[in-house]
Each structure stands twice: as C-alpha cells, then as structure tokens.
Amino acid sequence: MKLTKEQMEVYDEQGMLFIPECLCQREVEKMNAALLPLVKEDTPGRVLENNKKTVRALHGCHTTSEIFQRLILHPSLLEPAKQILASEVYVYQFKVNFKAAFEGDLWPWHQDFVFWDKEDGMLWPRALNIVVFLDEVNEFNGPLYFIPGSHKQSYTHLQTPPQQTTSNGEKNEWMDSFVANLKYTIDKPTITKLVNNHHIVAPKGPSGSVLFFHCNLVHGSVSNISPYDRKVAIITYNSLENIPHFNSEPRPEFLVSRDYTPLQPLARDFEK
Ligand code: SIN
Ligand code: MN
Numbered sequence: 001m002k003l004t005k006e007q008m009e010v011y012d013e014q015g016m017l018f019i020p021e022c023l024c025q026r027e028v029e030k031m032n033a034a035l036l037p038l039v040k041e042d043t044p045g046r047v048l049e050n051n052k053k054t055v056r057a058l059h060g061c062h063t064t065s066e067i068f069q070r071l072i073l074h075p076s077l078l079e080p081a082k083q084i085l086a087s088e089v090y091v092y093q094f095k096v097n098f099k100a101a102f103e104g105d106l107w108p109w110h111q112d113f114v115f116w117d118k119e120d121g122m123l124w125p126r127a128l129n130i131v132v133f134l135d136e137v138n139e140f141n142g143p144l145y146f147i148p149g150s151h152k153q154s155y156t157h158l159q160t161p162p163q164q165t166t167s168n169g170e171k172n173e174w175m176d177s178f179v180a181n182l183k184y185t186i187d188k189p190t191i192t193k194l195v196n197n198h199h200i201v202a203p204k205g206p207s208g209s210v211l212f213f214h215c216n217l218v219h220g221s222v223s224n225i226s227p228y229d230r231k232v233a234i235i236t237y238n239s240l241e242n243i244p245h246f247n248s249e250p251r252p253e254f255l256v257s258r259d260y261t262p263l264q265p266l267a268r269d270f271e272k
Contacts, residue, residue: 001076003083011084015151015214018203022076022210023132031233032134034067035096045254054103060254062094062235072235075265077130080212081237084128088262092116092127092238093255096134098231099142104224106142108185111150112236113215114157115184120256121245125154127238131211134233140226143202144211144219147194151214155194157184186218194218237263 003011011017038061039046045059062068072078072091081089098104112129116122137143160183203211213219215236224230240262250256 001079003080008083011212011214014148015217016146016148016201016203017212018205018209019211020205020209023074023208025208027071028134028207030067031071031132032231034065035061035134035231038065039098043254044252049100049103049105051103054100055098056105057098058096060094060257061096062091063254063257068094068233070266071132071233073263073266075267077132077210077235078237078263078265081128081130084212085126085237085239087126087239087241089128089237089239090260090263091235091257093236093257094233096231096233098229099221099224101141101224101227101229104142104230106223107144107219107221108182109145109191109218109220110157110182110185111154111216111218113154116215116244116256117154118184119251121247122238122242123244124239124242125151125214125216126242127215127236129213129215130235130237131213132233132235133205133207133209133211134231135229136206137204137209137230137232138226138228139202139204140224141228141230142221142224142226143204143230144221144232145200145202146213147191147198147218148201149198150194150218151216154216155186155190155218158187159184191218 007017038058039055046055047057048054049056062072072094113122113125116127131144160181240260243260250258
C-alpha cells in the first residue's frame with residue numbers, strides 16, 4: 001500500500017496520519033490469539049504496571065512470534081514506512097502496550113527521539129512509529145493524545161533520576177523508558193504553549209486501525225479506568241542511514257534491535 005500525495009502532505013504537516021480499519025479483523029484476531037500465551041511468559045521484555053501484577057508492555061515479540069514477524073513485513077505498514085523515511089528500513093523497536101481495563105497506567109507527555117538519542121546514540125529523528133490498534137480505541141480506554149505539528153523540533157526535557165525499578169529482584173535501569181514515571185518528559189509550560197498554538201487530538205477507531213507518527217511528535221496518554229482493554233502494537237522503523245552508534249553498553253536487543261537486514265514487504269497480507 002502506497003500513501004497518496006495528500007496523505008504524505010498530512011504526515012509532513014501534522015507529523016501523523018490515521019488510517020481507520022487498515023488491517024482486517026482476521027489479522028487482528030490472529031495477533032490477539034498469539035498474545036494469549038506470550039503474555040503469560042515471564043520474559044525479560046515483559047514490563048509490569050506499578051501494581052506488579054498487570055502486564056504493561058511486551059517488547060521484541062516480532063522475533064519470537066511468527067504472526068508479529070509477518071506484521072512488520074505487512075505491505076500496508078512497511079511500504080508507507082519506506083516511503084515516509086525515503087530509504088531502506090529495519091525494525092528498531094517493537095512493543096505491545098496493553099493499557100489493561102481498570103489497571104493500565106498513563107504515559108506522560110514526551111517525544112520518543114530524545115530517548116533514542118540519549119540512550120542509544122541515534123543521529124537523526126529519521127524513525128517512524130506505526131501504532132496498530134489490537135482493541136477498539138475509544139474515548140474511555142486511554143487513547144493516545146498527540147499535539148499535531150509538534151514534531152518539527154526537539155523540546156527540552158525534564159530528566160527524572162533513574163528509578164532502579166526491580167523485576168524479580170534485578171535492577172533494570174532500561175525500564176525508566178517504559179514505566180509510567182518516564183525518564184524524559186516535557187514540562188507543563190511547554191505543553192501549554194504547544195497546545196495553545198496547535199491543539200490535542202486523540203485518534204479513536206476499531207481494532208485494525210493504524211496510526212503513523214513521527215518520532216518527535218509530542219504524545220502521551222491517560223490511565224485506563226474503563227472496563228475496556230486498549231491494546232496496541234507499536235512498531236518503530238528506523239532508516240538504515242540512521243543506525244545508532246551506541247556510545248556506551250547497548251540496551252538489550254529486545255528493546256533496540258541490531259538486525260540491520262533491509263526489510264522487504266510480503267507480496268500479500270500476512271494471512272496465509
Ligand atoms: C508510547 O509513548 O510509547 C506509548 C503510549 C501509549 O501506549 O499510550
Ligand atoms: Mn512514546
């Protein structure tokens with residue numbers, strides 16, 4: 001699937017593009033079925049909410065599950081990713097954010113690129129997020145909030161000290177990028193100014209909807225007090241001309257992939 005000239009213009013101007021009902025229900029059902037056993041496994045890439053029970057996120061399952069391996073090659077995702085990044089691409093990061101009914105916690109306002117710049121040594125904001133809705137996203141279950149047009153610069157970030165979150169008794173500093181108290185967030189005056197100049201949008205739609213967003217687009221989400229799960233897969237494609245230098249010890253492979261094979265879309269959808 002190629003994006004039209006008009007869709008490319010929307011992406012360039014707003015830093016985001018929403019395509020409701022882009023993937024079919026059968027594809028969504030297969031992904032949700034694959035997650036049922038995966039979520040039960042106590043793997044290093046599994047992050048829990050602060051209550052230490054509810055799963056907040058699963059990282060790197062595109063390498064452990066066939067259906068997610070096929071998702072990253074889906075022509076409706078990979079072709080636009082190559083078009084937007086104007087180069088060959090690879091998967092930099094892959095995660096499923098669960099935002100579970102009643103329990104799913106918030107994500108403070110932030111830009112993604114600052115994490116990849118400071119933690120991994122990524123050179124340029126030439127990476128793209130694609131959010132695939134695995135549940136319906138509605139006004140109640142903590143939809144992602146975006147400030148359209150905020151992707152054109154990097155803002156100064158408040159830096160919270162490392163939380164040294166423990167999981168199974170181990171210290172995992174990489175979790176500071178994935179728990180509700182994020183390491184780099186944007187201050188209230190900056191958000192107020194941005195929202196006054198632009199506005200906030202919260203794309204909503206059925207499962208299978210797809211949202212492309214720039215890695216410098218300011219975003220966040222509130223907690224989910226509704227009885228509806230809000231599960232999304234987020235694929236981050238990076239340009240092969242933008243491989244990070246990793247000045248220090250690289251973060252774990254399930255967070256930051258070092259497989260730089262240029263990806264080619266599957267000929268048809270990922271249904272066999
Ligand atoms: C993110 O910022 O990576 C995720 C936000 C969300 O899932 O609401
Ligand atoms: Mn983010």
